[in-house]
Amino acid sequence: MKNKFVHPYIPNSVPEVKAKMLEEIGVSSIEELYSDIPERLRFRDRMKLPEALPSELALKQHMHAILSRNKNVHEYDSFLGGGVANHFVPAICDEINGRSEFLTAYAGEPYEDHGRFQALFEYQSLMGELLDFEVVNVPTYDWAQAASTSIRMAQRITQKDEILVSELIGPDRRSAIENYCKKAMKITPVRHDRTSGLIDLDDLRSKLNDNTAGIYFENPSYVGVIEHRGEEISQFVHKAGGLSIVGVDPISLGILKPPAQYGADIACGDIQTLGNHLHYGGCLGGFIATRDEEKFVMEYPSRLFGITKTEMEGEWGFDDVAYNRTSFGVREKGKEFVGTANALYAITSAVYLSLMGPDGMSEIGRHLIQKSLYAKKKLEALAGTELKFSSASFKEFVVDFSNTGKRVKDINAALLNRKIFGGIDLSQSFPWMGNCALFCFTEMNTQAQIDRLVSTLEEILA
Amino acid sequence: MESLNKKYKRLRNFHQAKWDEEIIFQLHNPGEKGLIVNRVETQIEHMTGDGISEIPESMLREQKPGLPEIGQMRVLKHFLRLSQQNLGADFNIDVGQGTCTIKYNPKINECFVRDPRESDVHPMQDESTCQGTLQMLYEMHEFFKEISGLDRFSFQPSSGSHAILNMASILRKYHEDHVDGHQRDELITTIFSHPSDAAAAKVLGFKIITLHQEENGLPSVEALKRVVSERTAGLFITNPEDTGIYNPDIDEFTAIVHEAGGLCGYDQANANGILGITRAKEAGFDMCFFNLHKTFSGPHGSGGPAAGVLGVTKKLQDYLAVPVVDKREDGTYFLNFDLAHSIGKTRQFYGPIPVIVRAYAWIRSLGVEGLEEVARIAVLNNNYLLSKITKIRGASSPYSAGKHRIEQVRYSWDRLYKETGVGTHDVALRMADFGFHMWSSHHPFIVPEPFTIEPTESYSKEELDEYIEGLQRISDEAYATPEIVKRAPHHSVVHRVDHSVSDDPEKWAITWRAYLRKHRDRLVEEDVQIEG
Incomplete structure (x- = not known):
């Protein structure tokens, strides 16, 4: 068995080890283990990839040469x-974000991974204080997905199919919402006043109807305007039988009123601003928050970690709340879908909020x-x-x-x-x-x- | 357990850290500070006053948020303690989370994503100032063309499930643009494909048809033929599925669906056993995606960040979510938003960059031979485990007995359960006592008492032997002293949790404030300190 090279990431490439393992399996080559793949499906060519950089130093030099082509927000x-x-990202956010235990864990049970369950429960709880809501999800991909899901939740909760969407929401979010909701729902834009930047209440009222599942607006809006008539907007929509959904930058909420306090039924947004770096827009996390009412909770697609007790007195334990609403529990019969999203960034934001107080x-x-x-x-x-x-x-x-x-x-x-x-x-x-x-x-x-x-x-x- | 300890020499006398750590709100001490916010400059203060008089009163928060006040070191200590109560792959022989490809996440790659030239770049910067990141995206696009044989890739998908959503979006748009007189609204998948293959497609309005496995563990060509029709929009399928059995008819599957007028999406979230061995193109797929946090070494972050790069054939290249990354003749890279049939944006900005950067570095470190070796050793390790685990009393590998598997196996403790009353959940909890994790399976449990093992290429033979010894010991215990297993864990962070509240709206508590509202009496009764 010839072996030209053992890469540091692949210990069992060592020829003697390979041989022992093949012997245990009872085959003479690894190729035999692929015998179920028909020859017509085998790729017998060679992938054209650049030469390997197995030396860590060589890799580092290569990567630094590439990274040096970027300019960042400190240089400019x-x-x-x-x-x-x-x-600003506090040092302890970076410290916890980089901890091997959190960074490299995945889907352990609430025993060996008690830590991530507690940290994510605390994330939910801290966000709950900021948002003045009792239910917050383990975050989804980004604000765009959080808004899209909030809208579909409103559809299921109200059993109505038209969503009014402010025209001053983020353009990326508009596009993602459109893709996510358009077949299932009618999406109707709501105009903003061209001078004040506030929602045009006449336009809003004229668009409310029996089929209104709700309104989605952002406050502050994508262009920074503070909408001070949230209460009125929520009341109009409630009167029509719809829900008020508000997207919000959470870093505003130490000083600005959280959506829950002006009638919002669902709040959503992104946690990048709470202790996470920019990463060229690649470090996002979408939160969704509501009151603790069964009809709301049961419409979340996300994991929701709950606090409970264990059989040992005085011990905290954690668990999935209402797991069988999720696609993990019941596939396509669940609410939308769930999978890996951005837990590490949520833990980082929990650290941020704990530090800030x-x-x-x-x-x-x-x-x-x-x-x-x-x-x-x-x-x-x-x-x-x-x-x-x-x-x-x-x-x-x-x-x-x-x-x-x-x-x-x-x-x-x-x-x-x-x-x-x-x-x-x-x-x-x-x-x-x-x-x-x-x-x-x-x-x-x-x-x-x-x-x-x-x-x-x-x-x-x- | 002295004698057992001697018998199982590889097993550690393990105990996980147990700090009995408070909930963060219990650390609250009024007046303590975790951080001081810098003040604005005096001149700004003079010019703007307190700033808030400009804000409409109806929008001013009346009471500060009820966050805890905690000194900085105590915050640090709290989260460090929680981290110690979490068993990351860096500590663990993490082969027990099959389908998820828990492998070594090279530390050097963390240096790259924590370099301010990567981490502190704003997405709306002029493209001339982001050429480094764009170069990596472009090169990754080229790498994945080779890895899959498909023609164009998008980095918009934020995860595997999100890549499935992107595939379903393309599927829908393609059929809208190519009306052939049929309403194509049925999506076919298989029970051993990821739940999101069904669930994410359903969100976009597809009716889901799920093929179940035959005796050999695979969906059959005949079953597929029975369900395709003029309503077929497409097929989303994993291969190998969760069982680790390669479906040798996969090209016939795609041919049948194409014949019926549908498109085919390959769920290659986990492609760890087939890199350079077999590809989406040769199997006839129109779309495929790869999870960079699985096969391509992104750390799993306790449940993300994730990334699911999505590729399509030429026919669908203008349908991808925007932007894609292109290169100009002068060698500069740019974000291309100009795709004629694009499904639009499915994520804000351009993709989960840190995950992509780590995967880029991983591919560059390994090169072609390295990637092929990853696949070969992952398969070697898996079949080694298969050989060993099926010798353990009470364990079996349902379907296709005697066949080799690719990168993972869904095993069963069915016999163990029937003979001892110890089920897979009990075994999982007992594994924690030795510093291991063992996962069961996606739902529904088609394989009774399932557990799914995927060793990847990362763990040495000695480590695999240690893990096997854990399973062996627990099997022995189940037959000799089942109570030990059924009362596990004994050496983990906490004891068995009370699940009785988790489906009860009156009792569940998703935040601390909800817990206090619903259970304050209990805390008072038990004399539990609510604040520091």
């Missing part, structure tokens, strides 16, 4: 948001409002620029460059030359807004950065 001043944002969440909320308000005043004062919407905003707002004679695309290119990531160009995703950009300000942006943004824009627009 970033004013990008739009669903994920550059927030009530004061920390309140202070970060205030900080974000102050930062963006400062930037708002400065940007508004620039010659030619205008704020697109008159309403209060959270950490993001839209700047209208229509009167500057310059396209956002060109402005951003000029900013990039000065090592600034300018606001998101909205001209493709929201054509009706015209030549606008969505700017985001977080605790990571210093006053000096904001001042430099403003002075650089001044030069570019001059």
